[in-house]
Amino acid sequence: AQSVTQLGSHVSVSEGALVLLRCNYSSSVPPYLFWYVQYPNQGLQLLLKYTSAATLVKGINGFEAEFKKSETSFHLTKPSAHMSDAAEYFCAVSVDFSGGYNKLIFGAGTRLAVHP
């Protein structure tokens, strides 16, 4: 069965430092993977998605993620953190069910804090 593990429920970085949020997946078939961001009391916003076209995926707000099949990982990075990046980040894997529709399996989330 597909699953997602996010290492580190809380990550704290300084403004301007590298952001690295870790995601490992378990999937018996080539996965479709997503990163979402959630600001307080809001819904989830799609940051980027991996759909097998390229292993390095660029998203919004300067984020990118690299798909590594050998490590079953899809870590999210940003070269330089900004105060506005403080939020909760969710990694998700897509699962097919009947009729070709998809279901998302989410990790538990990583809360990113950015300090001056």
Place this chain on the structure above:
Amino acid sequence: DGGITQSPKYLFRKEGQNVTLSCEQNLNHDAMYWYRQDPGQGLRLIYYSQIVNDFQKGDIAEGYSVSREKKESFPLTVTSAQKNPTAFYLCASSPGQGSNQPQHFGDGTRLSIL
């Protein structure tokens, strides 16, 4: 602008009361979903619907009910059988076909017990 509208933003439930959370989308998406979010647990799927007049239980459907009478609307009722309803509820939709289709989310409804 196309999107998903959830209402109300905050909702309070009394003991023994059923409450209904609204979700409307104008994205012309076939599939709609309801998730429950609790701190430190990510999102868990309550119900999903692929087409009008059809819906399926997700991972934590007990104490909840839904209907899908229109493509645009997928209301969730939290019944009195749900003993721990305090949570943040998120509605989502997707075009439906294909695992590479991301889900689009509303801004959520926060439900609390009075």
